[in-house]
Amino acid sequence: FLAGATVRAGLLRHGAPVDPRPAARIRPAGGYLRFGGVLFADNVLWRTYTSFDLFLLARWTGASAVGYYALGKELANMPVEKISTVVNDVSLPAYAALARDRSEAARLLTETLRMHAVVGFPVFWGLAAIAGVAVPVLFGERWTPAVFALVALSLVAPLRLLGSIETPALTGVGRPWVLVRSKLLVAPIMLSAIAAGAWFGGIDGVAIAWLGGFPLAFAAGFTLVLRALGLRWSDVARVVRGAALAAALMASL
Secondary structure, eight states: OHHHHHHHHHHHHHHOSSOOOOOOOOGGGHHHHHHHHHHHHHHHHHHHHHHHHHHHHHHHSOHHHHHHHHHHHHHHHHHHHHHHHHHHHHHHHHHHHTTTOHHHHHHHHHHHHHHHHHHHHHHHHHHHHHHHHHHHHHHOGGGGGGHHHHHHHHHHHHHHHHHTTHHHHHHHTTOTHHHHHHHHHHHHHHHHHHHHHHHHHHHHHHHHHHHHHHHHHHHHHHHHHHHHTTOOHHHHHHHHHHHHHHHHHHHHO
């Protein structure tokens, strides 16, 4: 990781249109520190509620239960991480270039939502549809308890993929504090739901908490993102409903 980051920094400096020089002045760095601090707070909130499930299950259930849940979570999260990492790295400079043109930034967001919907809904809902067969075949019958967690997390994974675009969008247009406000809505909902689910239902309870709690949390938090870019939920529905309906039909067959 360190070697890769060093090489990347060197290449970026080599290709930069200016030749930055080290300076002893601290004051000009204040804006960057504040900006970075906001993004750090956003990341801490996100990691808190996305890791809370494994933390509680590790304390309240046995190692076997944690292993089953971890397998389901890893399989459901893997496409989200692979897709969002590539898209976010590419889209951040595009949003930065459109920081002064909010309408074009909003158009880019809706097009990215469309692309994520076209890929995400069939992939994740298809995964949920075949989980009951795929898990025993690929991992063995003893991993069957992981199926319910995989199904539940896969059903809400399209929303996580859609929500992943908020970070490059709001960072690029210079409004990272909206990310923190959004997470301050999402985190309490998910922490409460996960705690209740883990206490009363173990791994299945946590899976139900994600299935029932995350759509509500996502709706609350993403509303702020849409407002910051001048969009409405009707704009989101227009670009994602076709993919969602087609994926639902596919999964039901």
